[in-house]
Amino acid sequence: xxxxxxxxxxxxxxxxxxxxIVTRPKPLAPDALAGLVPDPVHGEQVFWAGGxxxxxxxxxxKGDAKLILAGGQRFVSPFGTFIAPNISNxxxxxxxxxxxxDLANAMxxxxxxEGAHYYPVFPYASYARATLQDVVDLRAYLATLPADxxxxxxxxxxxxxxxxxxxGAWKFLYLDDRWVVTGDLSPAEERGRYLAExxxxxxxxxxxxxxxxxxxxxxxxxxxxxxxxxxxxxxITPAKLDWSEADIVEYLTxxxxxxxxxxxxxxxxxxxNTTHLPAEDRAAIAAYLKKVPPAE
Amino acid sequence: MKTFFAGLTIASLAxxxxxxxxxxxxxxxxxxxxxxxxxxxMQLGVLGGMAKGEVEYNAEAAQKAADNLVTAVSIDASxxxxxxxxxxxxxxSTALAAMWEDGSGIGDKAKALxxxxxxMQAAAxxxxxxxxxxxxxxxxxxxxxxxxxxVPTN
Numbered sequence: 305x306x307x308x309x310x311x312x313x314x315x316x317x318x319x320x321x322x323x324x325i326v327t328r329p330k331p332l333a334p335d336a337l338a339g340l341v342p343d344p345v346h347g348e349q350v351f352w353a354g355g356x357x358x359x360x361x362x363x364x365x366k367g368d369a370k371l372i373l374a375g376g377q378r379f380v381s382p383f384g385t386f387i388a389p390n391i392s393n394x395x396x397x398x399x400x401x402x403x404x405x406d407l408a409n410a411m412x413x414x415x416x417x418e419g420a421h422y423y424p425v426f427p428y429a430s431y432a433r434a435t436l437q438d439v440v441d442l443r444a445y446l447a448t449l450p451a452d453x454x455x456x457x458x459x460x461x462x463x464x465x466x467x468x469x470x471x472g473a474w475k476f477l478y479l480d481d482r483w484v485v486t487g488d489l490s491p492a493e494e495r496g497r498y499l500a501e502x503x504x505x506x507x508x509x510x511x512x513x514x515x516x517x518x519x520x521x522x523x524x525x526x527x528x529x530x531x532x533x534x535x536x537x538x539x540i541t542p543a544k545l546d547w548s549e550a551d552i553v554e555y556l557t558x559x560x561x562x563x564x565x566x567x568x569x570x571x572x573x574x575x576x577n578t579t580h581l582p583a584e585d586r587a588a589i590a591a592y593l594k595k596v597p598p599a600e
Numbered sequence: 601m602k603t604f605f606a607g608l609t610i611a612s613l614a615x616x617x618x619x620x621x622x623x624x625x626x627x628x629x630x631x632x633x634x635x636x637x638x639x640x641x642m643q644l645g646v647l648g649g650m651a652k653g654e655v656e657y658n659a660e661a662a663q664k665a666a667d668n669l670v671t672a673v674s675i676d677a678s679x680x681x682x683x684x685x686x687x688x689x690x691x692x693s694t695a696l697a698a699m700w701e702d703g704s705g706i707g708d709k710a711k712a713l714x715x716x717x718x719x720m721q722a723a724a725x726x727x728x729x730x731x732x733x734x735x736x737x738x739x740x741x742x743x744x745x746x747x748x749x750x751v752p753t754n
Contacts, residue, residue, distance in 0.1 A: 535751025559743045564644040568746030
């Protein structure tokens with residue numbers, strides 16, 4: 305009996321240990337950014353490619369107002385409603401006092417400066433593929449943007465999803481920084497893959513998710529119903545998206561489809577970002593989309 | 601026996617037909633307004649084809665398309681947008697209920713489209729550069745409504 309108890313106790317300790325190892329936040333090494341020199345000018349390109357303003361600025365904002373990253377947009381999901389936080393340069397309400405490493409941990413590891421897990425509504429499952437050079441460039445650019453004192457709203461997420469440690473298990477299952485589309489790619493297609501799979505985080509909407517909210521890599525960019533919402537995210541694999549590369553470039557520039565419909569919903573915000581990219585980057589995204597495995 | 605089954609089939613089709621009509625409220629309004637959208641898009645296609653350089657600029661054709669666009673954004677379509685005729689009432693529509701909420705700004709957005717179309721009408725026949733310049737605000741006006749009031753579709 306005593307032996308059995310000891311055995312069970314040992315098992316429990318091991319279980320807790322495994323749980324801790326699986327679920328604890330895993331930030332970067334303190335010297336991970338050593339030697340990287342920030343370039344704020346390139347950081348602006350990272351800003352538009354990463355689509356920060358699409359969620360963190362007011363949805364109706366135009367022009368310079370898009371640079372006020374006070375948060376507040378609401379994202380309804382099957383797990384609760386997430387509210388974009390203030391990431392303006394305000395040291396209290398925003399992220400003005402963050403170090404380069406803080407931003408890198410947030411973006412590529414989904415870990416806050418306090419060491420807590422972020423919800424994956426913040427697309428670190430995509431940003432995990434970003435280069436650390438791009439992250440420090442972005443940090444330098446964000447430091448040039450206005451400060452806004454609006455406090456971030458609390459997330460409206462109920463039990464059990466409000467247990468942040470459980471997100472460690474989510475990351476264990478789904479945080480995967482390997483490329484989805486592999487094989488022989490031209491330099492332009494590789495650039496497009498970087499823009500689409502890492503910074504642009506296209507898969508966050510266009511790839512269907514399983515019951516726990518993980519992206520189904522096997523149905524990459526195949527679209528599907530909007531979870532807990534109306535409408536459909538379109539399939540943008542070559543199985544459905546039969547636009548020419550020039551059509552895709554035009555869409556990412558002006559928002560016009562080949563039929564002269566125009567981008568709607570959150571995609572209109574995406575186009576407000578991609579229109580700021582260099583033309584060759586939009587062409588790279590188009591080239592990449594043609595290399596995505598067709599999925600019905 | 602055969603007659604019985606044929607009768608049953610016809611009866612069930614009739615029931616299905618009635619059910620479809622009942623399950624699809626505002627079907628005519630939705631069809632009509634979507635038709636107007638397509639008509640506008642076709643005029644924009646003429647102008648956009650020239651702006652993109654896919655079609656050679658032709659002042660007369662451009663003017664005609666711009667005139668048509670102005671006509672299409674000017675007609676009174678208010679009866680096609682009754683409150684409640686959104687995507688939750690009938691999935692054939694991609695409109696969001698937010699359009700009908702107080703403070704949605706739909707009136708301002710509609711006016712922005714009218715202004716942009718009028719500017720296009722003034723510019724389209726004067727040369728390719730003017731047409732290209734006028735295209736931006738038209739696209740912005742289309743996008744402003746689609747961004748705020750349409751479910752994800754494209």
